[in-house]
Amino acid sequence: MRAFVLIAFTLFAMGCTRNVPLAGEDRALTAWVDPFIGVEIGNTLPGATLPFGMVRLSPDVAPPNHTTGYRSDRPIRGFSHNHLSGTGGGARYGNVLVIPQTEPADLFPEPEKVDEYARPGYYSVLLREYGTEIRCELTAARRVGFHRYTFSKPAGSMTSEELLRGYVPDATIRGRILIDASAIINMVEAEATHNVKSAVRIRSDREMEGYGRFRGGWGGENPYAIYFAARFARPFDACGTWKDSRFSEDSLAEGTQVGGWCEFLLPQRGQVELQVAISYISTEQAWRNLDEERMTDFDLVRNRADSIWNRSLHSIRVEGGTPEQKTVFYTGLYHALTMPADLGKDENPQWQSDERHFWDFYTIWDTYRTVMPLYTLILPERQREIIRCLLDIYEHRGWLPDAWTAGDYAYVQGGSNADVVIADAVVKHLGGFDVARAYEAVKKNADVMSDDPYKYGRDLYEYEKYGYLSTHVKNGSSKSLEYAYDDFCVGQVAASLGREWERDHYMQRSDCWLNLFDPQTRFFWAKDIEGEWAPGFSPTFRRPDYWNGPYFYEGTPWNYATYVPHDMRRLIGLHGGAGPFVAFLDELFDGGHYEIGNEPGFLTPYLYHYAGRPDRSAERVRNLLEEFTVGRRGLPGQDDSGAMSAWYLFGAMGFFPVAGQDVYLIGSPLFEQSTLMLENGARFTVKAPGASRQNKYVRRAVLNGKEWNRNWFTHADLVDGGELFLEMGPTPSQWGQTLPPPSLSDE
Known part of the structure; x- marks a missing residue:
């Protein structure tokens, strides 16, 4: 029996x-x-x-x-x-x-x-x-x-x-x-x-x-x-x-x-x-x-x-690589599927709902960058349920959460990061949720001053008045940068509903990052309410309790120096062009200032793509992937609900999502073949025969049977299934140098 x-x-x-x-x-x-x-x-x-x-x-x-x-x-x-x-x-x-x-x-x-x-x-x-x-x-x-x-x-x-x-x-x-x-x-x-x-x-x-x-x-x-x-x-x-x-x-x-x-x-x-x-x-x-x-x-x-x-682990199949890499990979996938906790429709102690409820979004500031884009690919129905849960929280409690644990809001770590999650789903046409209702929720984040900005929403008073948060606001500089990107994401949701005036408004406000960029140092720094730079600038400035600011959350000016994911073209221009920007990134990495162990830097190793140097991204990412090993100390930082593990998964497969945008950056696969099991029985395969520690450079790419010279592709290029073929080699080539990923100022 x-x-x-x-x-x-x-x-x-x-x-x-x-x-x-x-x-x-x-x-x-x-x-x-x-x-x-x-x-x-x-x-x-x-x-x-x-x-x-x-x-x-x-x-x-x-x-x-x-x-x-x-x-x-x-x-x-x-x-x-x-x-x-x-x-x-x-x-x-x-x-x-x-x-x-x-x-x-x-x-x-x-x-x-x-x-x-x-x-x-x-x-x-x-x-x-x-x-x-x-x-x-x-x-x-x-x-x-x-x-x-x-x-x-x-x-x-x-x-x-x-x-x-x-x-x-x-x-x-x-x-x-x-x-x-x-x-x-x-x-x-x-x-x-x-x-x-x-x-x-x-x-x-x-x-x-x-x-x-x-x-x-x-x-x-x-x-x-x-x-x-x-x-x-x-x-x-x-x-x-x-x-x-x-x-x-x-x-x-x-x-x-x-x-x-x-x-x-x-x-x-x-x-x-x-x-x-x-x-x-x-x-x-x-x-x-x-x-x-x-x-x-x-x-x-x-x-x-x-x-x-x-x-669940069969949602991704990898071939090639070493046994250690395969162990790290599947353990990373296991970790990425551990949280949040699914309480179903009958275990929410706060209110009754027809939506599934989840505890322990810990936190969206971490998971929006890698975990949720991963779910969109291999668990799209689960991602729809998560977004509907976030909207259900908004419906019953008034605000989208950034962290939700034990049935209540926890601390906001940066911006209003549910904005990025919703924009990511909208631009990738995930479906399965009320976009108009979602826009109402993210628009409230953008327009309504929160009565408790350390738990939900945004601290908007100074942001709307000065275009930045001053030295009076804890972590004001990093929050200002994140608010700017959040506004870009809100603008994308507005555009999907045909609200062009509102789209233009939020896109213009997404330029507020410029208010804290110092062209003399080429870093973001802090200003007082009079618009004067705070004294004591150093690119490595950080208090021992760095999560408490005063200007940047869990990071230094180095860590946030490149956080303009929606307009890298303009940031590169402020650095004097592609060459100086590549040199700036080299100084960041070679000087020991980069920290893979914290989420604000997840996208940074791939930013060479925007300067036409995907080969340099390949070098940085490959070096960082080697910091993930077997053993009880095998992760380079706190896993943060699988965020760190999911970063490894994308790097090992050879492409990386720019969360909140319809962009995947082509990287340097560890495995000769990775296959993602998509919705409706579709499969997307990355083939990189001969990929190895030496053969880490993409020399030629073919996407769905077409020669592919861009170092990026879109969700539509993979969602129905297909194949990305990468010819790998031991030395850099000219591939991917002329058509960088999109930026807001391209318009």
């Missing part, structure tokens, strides 16, 4: 998936994924989850730790059900913590950990304490976490008599499971989440339920509640609750430090399995989520998770 269920599910999944691999294609792409890549510098999540899963079941370690609750050098405390991946700032979540242990009872255990293993949808580790080993295994459905704990005594802990007998008598291991209803990820720093109130109840001889109410973390208080329903595969031999470290046999506990416990008398290698469903609505909804999960067998659920991930 179980085998039949698995076969039936697999057939159903194949029928619902538009991209069925061709006969003979390798289906084991999950074998290339290493979830431990980037867990340190990149803050990626090692635990078990599904693509966009609401449950992200992963180990939490004793503090101090990362925002994922994990660090390689810390002992594991337990396994909780909701996490972020790749983020910085103060931690959130780490709720409903399951703690397996033996004697004595300990709310803060620090067992020895060995033999960690992870694969998409599965995590395993061996914990050792008090002469007992606990093999901990985790897998996940969309709203349910599955646990399997195997308790055993290693040979070294047995008595001589037991060893002579050759077995361990039955019921010699006392296995205990704690469920901490008040658990959080405690980073021991500011912005930490804190528990408001929790409760847990023993519901039967194999069931527990409870809830926790929390607030705090990066982005503000954002109060939320999480409810859980836990069902064990075997009845308890003893059970109870605890409050403030005091254990009892009571069936109910309430407070700020509470949980439930249960014990099992087990034979050697005795197993305890449990399923934990979560809900952000109610305990009753958590039980419904649990009961709707038809599979209960741990191995079947694990195999299903592997199958689901395998189907």
Whole structure:
């Protein structure tokens, strides 16, 4: 029966998936994924989850730790059900913590950990304490976490008599499971989440339920509640609750430090399995989520998770390259599909809607550059759902979010970046959402002063009055540059609706970046309200707490020196032409001023294209791609909801999106062939035979059967399928030097 269920599910999944691999294609792409890549510098999540899963079941370690609750050098405390991946700032979540242990009872255990293993949808580790080993295994459905704990005594802990007998008598291991209803990820720093109130109840001889109410973390208080329903595969031999470290046999506990416990008398290698469903609505909804999960067998659920991930990873196929590059690539794709969390249509605690709701846009300032353009290509229906969710938030809360977590606005990091996401979808004719409604939302960002510009909208008073944000506004210079690009994006949406006057208005206002460009230094800098330059200019100016400004957010003047993605032609002209601009970029890179580890620089290595030197872009991008490696420190910066990983994906495939515009820049592929599975069964393939570390220069291009001398192409060139053929070589050529990508001043 179980085998039949698995076969039936697999057939159903194949029928619902538009991209069925061709006969003979390798289906084991999950074998290339290493979830431990980037867990340190990149803050990626090692635990078990599904693509966009609401449950992200992963180990939490004793503090101090990362925002994922994990660090390689810390002992594991337990396994909780909701996490972020790749983020910085103060931690959130780490709720409903399951703690397996033996004697004595300990709310803060620090067992020895060995033999960690992870694969998409599965995590395993061996914990050792008090002469007992606990093999901990985790897998996940969309709203349910599955646990399997195997308790055993290693040979070294047995008595001589037991060893002579050759077995361990039955019921010699006392296995205990704690469920901490008040658990959080405690980073021991500011912005930490804190528990408001929790409760847990023993519901039967194999069931527990409870809830926790929390607030705090990066982005503000954002109060939320999480409810859980836990069902064990075997009845308890003893059970109870605890409050403030005091254990009892009571069936109910309430407070700020509470949980439930249960014990099992087990034979050697005795197993305890449990399923934990979560809900952000109610305990009753958590039980419904649990009961709707038809599979209960741990191995079947694990195999299903592997199958689901395998189907998702098949959205891109790469051939050639090294095994390490393939591992980094598919792990990057895995990371790009981990967030945001899909709450569906019935788990939004704030309002009811016919739209799917997502938590943890963390943040659009990061993901608009790479992740969302990636979804537009390989998951267009998911991108439509995301945009409709953003508009649904606007409908119910009044503003488009830049960051949305735990059901509320978090911090704006730059401009009103949902403007870019919507413009990107409009110019690529993604469809599936109300463009007029979307224009209303982005127009509000552009025209209406926000009452809380650090949470949503824009700080428009000075921008409209002076054409820039002055030294009085934190991060005013970088925000001014981003507002200028946002205005360009709003203008494009206006144009799509035939509103030419409004289009011209926003396009003219998108020139405001000129107000902070200093022709003497060729950098952007800061001005006061009188229009005078702030003293103390340095191209490397940055405070230690650089996220707090004063003039540029998370960067130096070098980092923002080229941020005019809508009018590179004019910026190049202000530098004196293509030659001086190329020299400026060379100084940026060769002087050690470039930082791939932060999103404002994602487009910068490709900007040589606009000066007619795609060969220089190829050199810079190829060097940067080598900073992505296997290993726990394998990412050059925080992954930021897959933004860093998606940057690698595009670079490795050989083209890069200019987010918010209908432009893809042709780069230097790592792989000899990359195939994207597009909508309606179409496929777009980049072929680069002979691509290697030496053969990194494009010498000739053919797009869909036509000789292609431009170093860029449009979405229409690939969306119906086709092929980009690149002839690669070890030395630069004249290819791509005469027809640069479009700029606003071309008009």
